[in-house]
Amino acid sequence: MxxxxxxxxxxxxxxxxxxxxxxxxxxxxxxxxxxxxxxxxxxxxxxxxxxxxxxxxxxxxxxxxxxxxxxxxxxxxxxxxxxxxxxxxxxxxxxxxxxxxxxxxxxxxxxxxxxxxxxxxxxxxxxxVAGMPGQTAYYGLKGIADPKAGESIFVSTAAGPVGQLVCQLAKAWGLRVLGSVGSDDKVEFLLNELKIDAAFNYKTASTAEELKKFGGIDIYWDNVGGPTLDAALDAMNTFGRIVVCGHISVYNQTPEERYGVKNTYAMIYKEVKMQGLYVMTYADKYADEFYATVPKMIAEGKIKYxxxxxxxxxxxxxxxxxxxxxxxxxxxxxxxx
Amino acid sequence: MxxxxxxxxxxxxxxxxxxxxxxxxxxxxxxxxxxxxxxxxxxxxxxxxxxxxxxxxxxxxxxxxxxxxxxxxxxxxxxxxxxxxxxxxxxxxxxxxxxxxxxxxxxxxxxxxxxxxxxxxxxxxxxxVAGMPGQTAYYGLKGIADPKAGESIFVSTAAGPVGQLVCQLAKAWGLRVLGSVGSDDKVEFLLNELKIDAAFNYKTASTAEELKKFGGIDIYWDNVGGPTLDAALDAMNTFGRIVVCGHISVYNQTPEERYGVKNTYAMIYKEVKMQGLYVMTYADKYADEFYATVPKMIAEGKIKYxxxxxxxxxxxxxxxxxxxxxxxxxxxxxxxx
Structure with missing residues (x-):
């Protein structure tokens, strides 16, 4: 040849x-x-x-x-x-x-x-959803957020590859789920396909208002940083957990352009934990569990993507x-x- | 009478x-x-x-x-x-x-x-030092920071009631300790009385420069928030822990005046954990240990105040x-x- x-x-x-x-x-x-x-x-x-x-x-x-x-x-x-x-x-x-x-x-x-x-x-x-983004979701929830049935979670970039699985695993584990996305199409997708509890388009709605309507949140899955993180800090419940998975709002910004987060002080009296997530750190602990669980849930239609x-x-x-x-x-x- | x-x-x-x-x-x-x-x-x-x-x-x-x-x-x-x-x-x-x-x-x-x-x-x-401020130091180190001998810690408001004990316990447990304070007198106190490794006056020195000189930090004890927290986020080592104990720099500010923290994105790739501390949460777990340890160390001159x-x-x-x-x-x- x-x-x-x-x-x-x-x-x-x-x-x-x-x-x-x-x-x-x-x-x-x-x-x-x-x-x-x-x-x-x-x-x-x-x-x-x-x-x-x-x-x-x-x-x-x-x-x-x-x-x-x-x-x-x-x-x-x-x-x-x-x-x-x-x-x-x-x-x-x-x-x-x-x-x-x-x-x-x-x-x-x-x-x-x-x-x-x-x-x-x-x-x-x-x-x-069954690869690195899916593992990120699974490991971050298990390793940092420690979600309990009945708790509430707010997910930014909720229709993204990581967000999709965070939303669906959280629903499957009995949490109330609010998602933010950047278009009305994606809002429809979250509500109609992934069946989460509430969703909004952050470009046309106020994140702070939507969080207020939804009620306090126990977990915030942060894919974006910036003003959304600030609004979430304000809305966290006592002992809330923030999984810092991404800061897409700042990646293309210079340090001067970057938004400054003003509500870190709220972590004190609410005893909030905020932790950076790098997927590979958790692979030894959770990879086999992940591959035994998630592809099967996808094949059975329990997880959509x-x-x-x-x-x-x-x-x-x-x-x-x-x-x-x-x-x-x-x-x-x-x-x- | x-x-x-x-x-x-x-x-x-x-x-x-x-x-x-x-x-x-x-x-x-x-x-x-x-x-x-x-x-x-x-x-x-x-x-x-x-x-x-x-x-x-x-x-x-x-x-x-x-x-x-x-x-x-x-x-x-x-x-x-x-x-x-x-x-x-x-x-x-x-x-x-x-x-x-x-x-x-x-x-x-x-x-x-x-x-x-x-x-x-x-x-x-x-x-x-044997009351609430001392307990705050003890519980925050034990419950959040989990310090290990050989690690390094940066303490803001290091000559304050909480900071003093954080510095001395950290030294006693084998850590390298850097303190920031607001006067040259306090720098002298930290170096000569508490015998920590390095100290600076944040009003006349650059926190970022001092952190660079000291090397990366594993633990940041945050009493102040604001630009000091930002500089610390930048200087954290991988798997670093930040105990958010106070934000004294913002308590007297309106939300508009408040400094915005720009380096939260660094938490992601460095997998930093940052957690709010409220002393009473840890009392059940650590109070007896504290009262059995700290007053004795004070009486023996092992902890100064x-x-x-x-x-x-x-x-x-x-x-x-x-x-x-x-x-x-x-x-x-x-x-x-």
């Missing part, structure tokens, strides 16, 4: 403000690969099926993060085309960290999770920009092959 | 900004009491020896806190003059919540702790103002009798 192009995506510049696709990314098709003859050196060759684009990538793109000229990388799904190791065999579908590249040769000691082929859910879901699929690696920059601007509908996934 | 005056201190107005002694307080000497004949109805009569003035009182004074015309109250030390209950006998020295009043009759079911007479420490210390004694109930408003402005040197105590 003749060599074929092996397209890849590089970081071309450290963005200031929102990334600009033509300036900050370089989509390169100059490398080619012969899938039948490329040496594996005891390792294995994968074809990239899906790649995940996520808000945290904006942070990696900045000065001090990824070096200029680095390949983008993130969670993805790959199919094994050839293998010289017993760990993985041709046809295995793998989940783990992939570079933004169509084909890739890996050393034998690379770690991936082999996905089951028996469950009736698409592979792309394993980088969404919304996916926004962008086709083609060359459009990954637009997909990321969509996520950063909140214009995606559900988990943003790049379909590569 | 003839009736004698029973002076008391009332809240006259809800202050805006710093309290103004002549406007917001009313010192009243019109009530009198006959100590030998006042009916006890099965209870007991105390003479107030010491009263504590503390930053939290500013919050109680505002609209929505104490009602206008209420007596001030807080932690204090009283001596039993007469008693009709077996729980307390003449001469007992009591610690608990007292009103700002020279003499007081209590129902039999009132709860006080009887102080030991065997330890060689003055009673006033039981409303300071600094007291700032104001004489006379009529000067309690000035004493409180001193605390709110950071002009006290150590625990502010009002000596009533």
């Amino acid at each position: 003749a060599p074929i192009p092996n397209p890849q995506l590089f970081l071309a510049a450290h963005p200031v403000g929102y990334p600009v696709p033509d300036r900050d990314f370089k989509y390169d098709t100059s490398e080619s690969i012969d899938l039948e003859t490329v040496p594996l050196n005891g390792g294995f060759l994968t074809k990239t099926l899906y790649l995940s684009v996520d808000p945290y990538m904006r942070n990696r793109m900045k000065e001090g993060g990824w070096a200029l000229g680095s390949l983008f990388e993130g969670f993805g799904i790959g199919e094994v085309l050839r293998s010289e190791t017993d760990k993985f065999k041709k046809g295995d579908i793998l989940y783990g960290t992939l570079q933004f590249k169509a084909y890739q040769v890996w050393p034998a000691d690379t770690t991936f999770r082999i996905l089951p082929k028996t469950q009736d859910i698409p592979y792309s879901v394993y980088i969404g 919304l996916e926004d699929v962008t086709e083609g690696l060359e459009h990954a920059p637009d997909a990321l920009l969509k996520v950063l601007k909140g214009e995606n509908h559900g988990k943003e996934v790049v379909k590569v092959a | 003839a009736p004698i005056p029973n002076p008391q201190l009332f809240l006259a107005a809800h202050p805006v900004g710093y309290p103004v002694p002549d406007r917001d307080f009313k010192y009243d000497t019109s009530e009198s009491i006959d100590l030998e004949t006042v009916p006890l109805n099965g209870g007991f009569l105390t003479k107030t020896l010491y009263l504590s003035v503390d930053p939290y009182m500013r919050n109680r004074m505002k609209e929505g806190g104490w009602a206008l015309g209420s007596l001030f109250e807080g932690f204090g030390i009283g001596e039993v003059l007469r008693s009709e209950t077996d729980k307390f006998k003449k001469g007992d020295i009591l610690y608990g919540t007292l009103q700002f009043k020279a003499y007081q009759v209590w129902p039999a079911d009132t709860t006080f702790r009887i102080l030991p007479k065997t330890q060689d420490i003055p009673y006033s210390v039981y409303i300071g 600094l007291e700032d004694v104001t004489e006379g109930l009529e000067h309690a408003p000035d004493a409180l103002l001193k605390v709110l402005k950071g002009e006290n040197h150590g625990k502010e105590v009002v000596k009533v009798a």
Whole structure:
């Protein structure tokens, strides 16, 4: 078989403000690969099926993060085309960290999770509600929020990949759930599809007013930071917990532009706990529990999800920009092959 | 014996900004009491020896806190003059919540702790480093910060009643300690008397620079909020803990004046925990341990303290103002009798 192009995506510049696709990314098709003859050196060759684009990538793109000229990388799904190791065999579908590249040769000691082929859910879901975003939701609730039936939770970016699962797990565990989102469509989705208790569009409604209507909150799942965090601090009940999962409102801001949170003093008399969440910290403790629970709930229709699929690696920059601007509908996934 | 005056201190107005002694307080000497004949109805009569003035009182004074015309109250030390209950006998020295009043009759079911007479420490210390402020330090370290030998801690208002004990317990438990205070005298006190590792005057030095010099911090004991909290968030190590004990920088500010904290996003990637502390929450768990440990350490000279004694109930408003402005040197105590 003749060599074929092996397209890849590089970081071309450290963005200031929102990334600009033509300036900050370089989509390169100059490398080619012969899938039948490329040496594996005891390792294995994968074809990239899906790649995940996520808000945290904006942070990696900045000065001090990824070096200029680095390949983008993130969670993805790959199919094994050839293998010289017993760990993985041709046809295995793998989940783990992939570079933004169509084909890739890996050393034998690379770690991936082999996905089951028996469950009736698409592979792309394993980088969404059953992947890192889903784990983030599950681990953050279990490891930080410690939710109890009858409590109330407020979720920002509630229709996003993490938010969707936070909402549904919280409902399944007996909590009252309020979600905030950036469009009326998403409000409808939360109320009609995910069946949470209340939802609002923060662009047209007042977060403080909506929180007042809903009543005090025991848990705030923070994906956004900024004024929403301030309003939530004001609305927390005594012994409330805040899972600080993301601050998407500030990622594209300079320190000068950044909103300052004024209500931290309320943490004192309400004894609020606020804690930063990094998903991998909890993997040893909860991963097996997660994989035993969540894919099954998805297959049985007990957890719904919304996916926004962008086709083609060359459009990954637009997909990321969509996520950063909140214009995606559900988990943003790049379909590569 | 003839009736004698029973002076008391009332809240006259809800202050805006710093309290103004002549406007917001009313010192009243019109009530009198006959100590030998006042009916006890099965209870007991105390003479107030010491009263504590503390930053939290500013919050109680505002609209929505104490009602206008209420007596001030807080932690204090009283001596039993007469008693009709077996729980307390003449001469007992009591610690608990007292009103700002020279003499007081209590129902039999009132709860006080009887102080030991065997330890060689003055009673006033039981409303300071061995009282609520000391318990705050002890409980917050044990219950929230979970300090480990070799870690580093930054303490704001480090020469204050809580800060003093946080510094000394942290040193005793093997931590590196950095303190910030508002005068060069207090810097000297921290370095020469409490023997902590480093200290600075935040009015003349840059908190961010001092934190950089000291190295990353594992624990931040927050007594002040505002820009100091922001600088600390920036300097926290991964898995750092922030004990939110006070926000004295904002108590006298309107919401508009209040400083906005910009670095909450740093909690995410550093997985920082930040938690509000209210001392009484931890009393059941740690009070006996505290009373068995701290007064002994004080008597043995292992814990030092600094007291700032104001004489006379009529000067309690000035004493409180001193605390709110950071002009006290150590625990502010009002000596009533």
